[in-house]
Amino acid sequence: DVKVTQSSRYLVKRTGEKVFLECVQDMDHENMFWYRQDPGLGLRLIYFSYDVKMKEKGDIPEGYSVSREKKERFSLILESASTNQTSMYLCASSFLVSTDTQYFGPGTRLTVL
């Protein structure tokens, strides 16, 4: 079974803190993705990566950065957390083919106070 794990299920941070969310996949997938999910807005793509050290902006990259130093690990960084970044964050991975399925981690519910 494909396994995508995320470092925390729940996280509470304060405004201005630097926040790291980590994602690890064990299927040797080339693609990895970070989404945020908000009620009524569905899933919105923040960043994705199709190879080690490669990254591309998604639809809503402002206020976020990412790091992919190893193929299996993709980190999302909130440089200075703000209350409007309170959300559910979902990581996903897939092979680098257009028909492949994305597999999701359990999600991290981040609250910024």
Add this chain to the structure above:
Amino acid sequence: AQSVAQPEDQVNVAEGNPLTVKCTYSVSGNPYLFWYVQYPNRGLQFLLKYITGDNLVKGSYGFEAEFNKSQTSFHLKKPSALVSDSALYFCAVRDYGGSQGNLIFGKGTKLSVKP
């Protein structure tokens, strides 16, 4: 522009009745379509996908979806709903504007199955 729409925010069904969750799409190339389910406080689980071939696609947990090219639809169906099917359902389409593997997701439809 590519897009996917789920016209119903919520669908209510009685247990044992058939259910349909609707999805329509707009793409510039071949439509690769996906359905995912999300249970409360969980990540998304893959249900099924249409790439090519038979218009009726069978997936996990007894779900199936019918691809209709003329109506640009990919509705999710199940002949007999269970209370445990209550969850949030997302339709997604391959994004031809982005890199390979990117998906565009609908806003989700909450399915509520009552006993």
